[in-house]
Amino acid sequence: MKYRILIVEDELVTLSMLSKVLKEDYNVITAVNGKKAFELYKKFNPHVIISDLKMPIMDGIELIKKIREIDQNSKIIITTFKDDIDTLLAATELKLFKYLIKPINLIELKKIIVNSLEELSRFNTISLDSIKISNDLIWKRDEFELYNDNKILKLTPKEKKVLNFLLTKPNQVFTYNEIIYEVWQKNDEMGDRKTLKTIITGLRKKIINIHISNVYGFGYKIECF
Structure with a gap:
């Protein structure tokens, strides 16, 4: 590339x-x-x-x-x-x-x-096995699991892929197309903005203390503290 x-x-x-x-x-x-x-x-x-x-x-x-x-x-x-x-x-x-x-x-x-x-x-580019998102939230890349207060949160495979990709560069905005390519098209699957928005909404509902921001007309970023 x-x-x-x-x-x-x-x-x-x-x-x-x-x-x-x-x-x-x-x-x-x-x-x-x-x-x-x-x-x-x-x-x-x-x-x-x-x-x-x-x-x-x-x-x-x-x-x-x-x-x-x-x-x-x-x-x-x-x-x-x-x-x-x-x-x-x-x-x-x-x-x-x-x-x-x-x-x-x-x-x-x-x-x-x-x-x-x-x-x-x-x-x-972060390649650490564990990424601290907030005081309670830890993403363990090696396990591909999100921990909240040391307990695994149940996420769908696509939710995990979106979360994992956003966490490669915390606090930086990824375009819609970059996320869609990484999560779907890279694996010859169909994905679009509507589907991506649904997954982001699901992540926000399941993880109350997560901050995923939408930059209108551009993309999403995850904020780590």
Whole structure:
């Protein structure tokens, strides 16, 4: 699977250059303003976002803020001119991975992308046998069982699959299509949003102290405390 990279840049020559260089190794998505970029972000859920700061319609800061409302994990790389540094400082609390001063050094950019993906792989994918969801809730991956106050909760096989997948990246939103593929289509089964919604509703009813959030028009995330 190729990693997905969203490039947001209103300077078309720069956008074309970055896209041409990076599409050899990654699935590249492009946008010329923040508004379009956010639409593409919700559709493709990219692993890395490379964004200019000053753009029409929606600038880079506003775009990053909207992304961070639903996703704390995607790696964001900002490109900026030296005279935009003050604007960049305003975004420091938004968990930027790196920033690059224009004109962009492509060798440096490639290294930063590799480092960001290594960190994403190292820290965002949980493979522990036991995952603490809350004080009382423990998901035991090796047993494929959910414990509430040390007692096994009865869940259907599909409920367990949805729960297990959401817990690979707690507190991060998965798109509807990502969940459906993992739970059904990966096994050549039929699944859709309506069926997924029914399973999420079932999990919420059976597990009163679980927090599964719906990001409207995008997907679901499970919150761990």
